Amino acid sequence: MRPRALVLQAPGTNRDHDVAYALEVAGADAHIASMLDLADDMTGLRTAQLVVVAGGFSHADALGAGRVFALGVEHGIGDQLRELVAAGRPVIGICNGFQTLVRAGLLPGALGHNASGRFQCEWVTLDPRPAACVWTRDVEPIDCPIAHGEGRYVHPDVEALEQAGQAALRYRRNPNGSAGDIAGVCDPTGVVLGLMPHPENHVIARQHPHHTRGGGGGLGLQLFRNGVDHARNV
């Protein structure tokens, strides 16, 4: 059975198709739904077994990354999303989706401008940390690109986050000044993961920059496989 995955987008979301492809390869049926679609009909969200808040520049990141999207989430679908999480269905926010989930209060911390002050597009290696997160369970280190200007993770108590097992993914080489090298965090239940890098852009080996040199590191696909497997079992 292929679980039904919903890819949530707002005006300016632009990696919705990339992540839908990754979900398809990972074994899910992916459906892209906009906030406008859900305003008309919430069925797609209610029946979703897995939810992705996709990356991009929702509402042009005006007022700060993800803020207007988060406001829409809070005021439009917040209750339904929280019900889904309470039911143990996996939710992932990638890049702008991470920023949105943080602003909407589903994940801790904040995301500020990169230390460089610039948008950065480069490949990074992510090391999984001991965490009770359904998305990162047993994954090998992942290679995938970042593409963001506001990805510096800020949290007042990184140590507490580590100890709670919520600092799920760490940059091997910190690209943006994130506290504790944190690339991704999960909520206390381990069902919701947010991360700045784009595992959906490393689904097949040919996407890795070293593919002409005989191959690269771990696929981002691992995360989606975990999420889809978990969705199947909830």
Added chain:
Amino acid sequence: MTSLDPDPRNADLLAAAHLLGLAGVAAIEVADVYFVDADLDDDARQRLTAVLVDPLLQQGTWGAPVDDPTTTVIETALLPGVTDSVATAVVEAAATLRLGVHQAATGRRYVVRTVSGTPLDDDTRRRIATRLLSNAVIERVSIGPIEPLFAHASTPAPAEVVPVRGLDDTGLAELNRARGMALDPAELRAIATWFDKVGRDPTDVELETLAQTWSEHCAHKTFRARVILPDGTERRSLLSQLRDATERIDAPFVRSAFVGNAGIVSFTPGTTVAVKAETHNHPSAIEPFGGANTGVGGVIRDVMGAAHHPIACTDVLCFGPSDLAHDQVPPGVIHPQLVRDGVVAGVADYGNKIGLPTVAGAVLYDPGFTANPLVFCGCVGVGLDVPPLTGPHPDDLVVVLGGRTGRDGLRGATFSSATMDATTGDVAGASVQIGDPITEKLLIDLLRDAGGCWSAITDCGAGGLSSAVGEMAEGTGAEVDLALAPLKYPGLAPWEIWLSEAQERMVVAVPPDRLSELQRHARRHGVEATVLGRFTGDAVLRVRHGGDLVLELDTAFLHDGRPGRALPAELPAPRRDGAIPRCDDPTAALLDLLAHPNIASKEAIIRRYDHEIRGTTVVRPLVGVGGDAPADGVVLAEPRQRTGLAIGHGVNPWYGVADPARMAAAVVDEALRNVVAVGADPDHVALMDNFSWGDPRRPSTFGELVVAVDAICAASIAHAAPFVSGKDSLNNEYLGADGERHGVPPTLVITAVAHVPDADAVVTPDLKRAGDVLVLIGATAPEFGGSHLGAVLGGFDDPRSGTVPDVDPQAPARYRALHRALGTGRVRACHDVSEGGLAVAVTEMAIGGRLGVRVDTLPHDDVVVALFAESTGRFVCEIEPGDVEWLAEALDEPVHVLGMVTDEPVVHLGPCRVAVADAARAFGAGSEGAR
């Protein structure tokens, strides 16, 4: 509102202040300012604050903070009517919170501290306010708190009648100047004669429409002009020659060439590829961010207007030297480094936000671009190989999709066709705008889902509705009512609505029975779709504003009434003297070349563009172990597909200065080498030409254009690589306050888009394995005209010395054979040889693999020629030692064995010896910060 952590903009601003010679500035601190037109109680303020201010990142106050008397406060705000997506978001967010915010605006507050601890003196204050912190084209500036300006309703001025009948040439010339129409005397006379014939004077709407339609930008008068050679004989136009060349090649994959919004080819059964490249030079000169931003948006819309789905963007940028002393910058000109930073930010902003990878390009620096930077934006799209649209048909509706119309970008087409001077930035303010990539993203999604709802489509580019509807109505006729157009704010005069270049709009011709389906899709995507009128069938263009008829022109006159031009050409006499530049220390020369801004790493720019989105990027602009060595072409391939597309560029203005004909042939060759080197099939290449040139009314400048077009036609035929699209930007000149005209170096950008049969078998230039052999393919000759060693680094006293590299008649056969050889997988690395010659090419390969090389046998007796000549048609390949004979046989010509790849990380190149780490450092591999 300020950042809790140091705001990175502060450091950038301080560096820029010092660049402008404002050494007394110690710090500039920026705060973002939001103005809201609303009645808010404390609770409402708190709720709005919670949206605007993230307490982990920012702090904010209501009202202006108290000024520190030792500082100077300067505030800026966008001019009313300039696109302000942040202000729009404030209103939207407030609506979600059910707070009554009527309007919003944004601004910035800068607190300037001086080394002396006292406020700035008047002169410094004025310079910092106008040259660093604001751009009069889009912003207002105030010393101390600025007052917000909200757009208020005003009564539109009606169309006015402009007397032209009875005006003599002097009177017409005066009218031309007063209205900024940039038309020539014969064209003005044709307009007066036509209105004389119909027995009335034109309205301002009609005059503006004619000026736009007949502008160089829209009509390509120079490329359509007959050519008068020095002996008095006439030749057909340059455009005819390009078309003839493409017809002669008769490539089976060409679907559409030199018509419509973009060139269209089909490399794989059932699918097509649309390609287009545009320039946005003048807007980028006066407002670098907005100019480049809307340049990207415009070329993406061109591909959408060709009924294709955009998949990637490219950019080739030419700037003045970044380290130019501030007192060397001509009056009215923005410092080249600030131009570059603004342009790069503008390209990044649009491409990143719309969600297209910005993958290929080049960045060039030369003093010739200081006053007139060049911004070439390209876009590639995909579609289905179906018959072209047949409309518009009579009774189809004229529907505008997308953004609203405002007073932005007025007269852009005529502005771009005129020479700039020191006041250009002041008078052309309305010609530049800021883009809104999110609206265009929604349009892309709408067009993808609603295909089939229209019989014709085009984009609103230069000339706005006038151009879009005017072109669609050619031969058919149309009738529209401007009062129906959705406006950003009321009060626009009819000609302003008609000519506005407000961005992110498309025009479609919709059969009446498809309208409701289109509107349903539009609603779902949050896009406005508005019926403005209908196509008629009587070949007359009629424009009303409510009850007033403001334009009535035969489309035949509008499109074919312009008198043709004939331009005299004086042909250039290049030296081709075979001179070899001075070079006493080849090792030092190699390091200088690697560090030269034209050759050095562009990583600081490339990484600001998202080149990963869509997951299709298979060969990136940066490659190798560290992802910090230059690639030749880039390759895109859908994850589900075996085949891909390669994109490569050729551009060399230094060759252009010395020898425009050889330059043109050489840059075609370079673009082809770049795509062949990564694995593209040279028998499936489509080319685009983009010329940025000086004033073609000067016979010597036109002559340079004539020989360049001859050369690219010959090169195109030799390689059977057809041109399918092109664009020329002429009048790239600047009239300085010194009274001198400053033209750009003749700059031709060739873009090659090519079929990659197997995206799993692509090749990159980074060295792969110690013990492999390096071979050179192609012949090396003493060709140093316009070379980096000679013309750029000063090896020649006169940049016109030397012989610009010729093209090799063997090249077409060599590229085909090399393509077959690459397809076997036995060539581990391949790099084309271009600027800086063999020495730079081999060193770049070494940097890519972080491996050394030992090159003992040079390909020419003269060391300087061997290492640094820029002869075309050459590649360096890495193969296994046992494969040398195989490669020579595969290529059916001798290959020159250069030497070995080594574990020792040192580049030994004849007399040069450079550690790979030192080479990487000189090149700027892995560098941080803009170079």
